[in-house]
Amino acid sequence: MSESRVLIIDHDAERAAAQMAVLQFIDFKAVHIESAAEIHLSEHRPQDWLAIILGNECDWNALERFVDWLKRDRYHPPVLVLNPYADRARDRLGLDESALLTLDTPVRYTQLNELLRRAGLLRMDRQAAVVRRPGPTGNSAAIRRVRQMIAQVAPFDSTVMITGESGTGKELVARALHVNSPRANKPFIAVNTAAIPKDLMESEFFGHERGAFTGAQMQRKGRFEQADGGSLFLDEIGDMPADLQTRLLRVLQNGEFYRVGGVSPVKVDVRVIAATHQDLELLVREGKFREDLFHRINVIRVRIPPLRERAEDIPLLMRHFLAQAGRELKTEPKRLLPEVMERLQDFDWPGNVRQLENTCRWLTVMAPGQDVHLEDLPPELRDARRIEPITTGYSAPIAQPISTGLPVAAPVATAAVAGGDNWQQRLREWAAIELKAGRSDLLGEATPAFERVMIEVALEACHGQRQEAARRLGWGRNTLTRKIKELGMED
Numbered sequence: 001m002s003e004s005r006v007l008i009i010d011h012d013a014e015r016a017a018a019q020m021a022v023l024q025f026i027d028f029k030a031v032h033i034e035s036a037a038e039i040h041l042s043e044h045r046p047q048d049w050l051a052i053i054l055g056n057e058c059d060w061n062a063l064e065r066f067v068d069w070l071k072r073d074r075y076h077p078p079v080l081v082l083n084p085y086a087d088r089a090r091d092r093l094g095l096d097e098s099a100l101l102t103l104d105t106p107v108r109y110t111q112l113n114e115l116l117r118r119a120g121l122l123r124m125d126r127q128a129a130v131v132r133r134p135g136p137t138g139n140s141a142a143i144r145r146v147r148q149m150i151a152q153v154a155p156f157d158s159t160v161m162i163t164g165e166s167g168t169g170k171e172l173v174a175r176a177l178h179v180n181s182p183r184a185n186k187p188f189i190a191v192n193t194a195a196i197p198k199d200l201m202e203s204e205f206f207g208h209e210r211g212a213f214t215g216a217q218m219q220r221k222g223r224f225e226q227a228d229g230g231s232l233f234l235d236e237i238g239d240m241p242a243d244l245q246t247r248l249l250r251v252l253q254n255g256e257f258y259r260v261g262g263v264s265p266v267k268v269d270v271r272v273i274a275a276t277h278q279d280l281e282l283l284v285r286e287g288k289f290r291e292d293l294f295h296r297i298n299v300i301r302v303r304i305p306p307l308r309e310r311a312e313d314i315p316l317l318m319r320h321f322l323a324q325a326g327r328e329l330k331t332e333p334k335r336l337l338p339e340v341m342e343r344l345q346d347f348d349w350p351g352n353v354r355q356l357e358n359t360c361r362w363l364t365v366m367a368p369g370q371d372v373h374l375e376d377l378p379p380e381l382r383d384a385r386r387i388e389p390i391t392t393g394y395s396a397p398i399a400q401p402i403s404t405g406l407p408v409a410a411p412v413a414t415a416a417v418a419g420g421d422n423w424q425q426r427l428r429e430w431a432a433i434e435l436k437a438g439r440s441d442l443l444g445e446a447t448p449a450f451e452r453v454m455i456e457v458a459l460e461a462c463h464g465q466r467q468e469a470a471r472r473l474g475w476g477r478n479t480l481t482r483k484i485k486e487l488g489m490e491d
Helices: 014-025 060-070 083-093 109-124 128-133 142-154 170-177 198-206 242-254 280-285 289-296 310-329 338-346 352-366 409-419 423-438 441-460 467-475 477-486
Strands: 005-009 028-034 052-053 079-082 102-103 160-163 190-193 229-236 271-276 300-303
Touching: 014 028, 014 109, 028 280, 052 109, 060 083, 079 083, 083 102, 102 109, 102 142, 142 170, 142 300, 170 190, 170 229, 170 271, 198 242, 242 289, 242 352, 280 289, 310 338, 310 352, 310 477, 338 477, 423 441, 441 467, 441 477, 467 477
Parallel strands: 005 028, 005 052, 052 079, 079 102, 160 271, 160 300, 190 229, 229 271
Antiparallel strands: none
16 A cells, blocks of 8 residues: 555645645655644654655754654655755755655646656666665765756656766766666666777677677677666767767767677667766857767756865865775774865865765875874865965955054055055055054954955955855865955855
């Protein structure tokens, strides 16, 4: 009976009745309660329900207790949250991206039917799905958008192109698309196009017949045949040679190809997921990538943000990879002191998550104590400086919003724009005058005023984009946000 039961938690009885009608129409059994407080947990198991539909729960404390009970079972059913309440539920319930799905309102038959079909597939093969589930990616707004895109795209067979810098986790996203799709119990085959010698590419992708070339002593299936019924992940597709691009286009068009040396077509059913760190539109304009193939694979695009755009995810990722490194090396996980975490969040991470993971392994081996200090960091992080000159071209009006009354404010702003050392001389003169007058705590006055001017100039130059302004100032975004709060500049 539990195979098709859906639990609806919603204090809006009229809305719940409409959902129950849709569920009954598609042959699912619905149970409606107004609050999670009505559930007697001792009488149920998480697997008693195929899925849970969550409306605007009025008793959030009861709902949190219910979800904590659900999470005791690693194979608990997914929670479908009505769209107006999705953000609140995501923030309060702590469910990961594969367990918290957004359901549009009013509830549409097609979407609900598809989500419940996915829940049934995951129930059938959930052990395998958990093994292949990607590791933690963070909970920043940028990553939540990626998760939402995965949830929307995974159920369908549309070709997906994943873009992002090296090390951002493009293969993890590809695996998440596969695991959350109806193809989850079929093969997931990953191929790094850039790592295959050019003369072996055709055989690698399409296989070969016995005797097709010297050394071909038996028939061999290529990657497309190995992925039949499942998903084929083509990493770094921008490096694919032109002749192979032509063959790939034909496979995508009709699902057929010939093995090397073959005379009979081979038919396959494969979902292609492509990835690249390159600008494919630029490669198309330069004639290095086929335009028709680009449009064929660019049906749905998922961009993975670099780590520097989501510094708030770094603490979670560091804890995860430090714990993982500790398990691998059979030692207690290292602990990062607050000033170390701040430095890590301020770092650019050009190698993205891959570099962060390697750093955790380095610290696990090289840091002498249980607590990691700044001096324990690898040289590229310990000595990193991200200070860049600000050449905005803006003039004196930038200093006008400053209302501290501190004489250094305007000289710092105007002279720095002028590009000379005059501002330093004026600062020196101001300090001498203040000291002669018997004033004290000069740095307590000058430093906030200086930082305020620099922040205002950077934000104006970057049109209010805090991430870019922080980078231009040589800070991380979190540092800039903290400074803005400390200086009372939030308005």
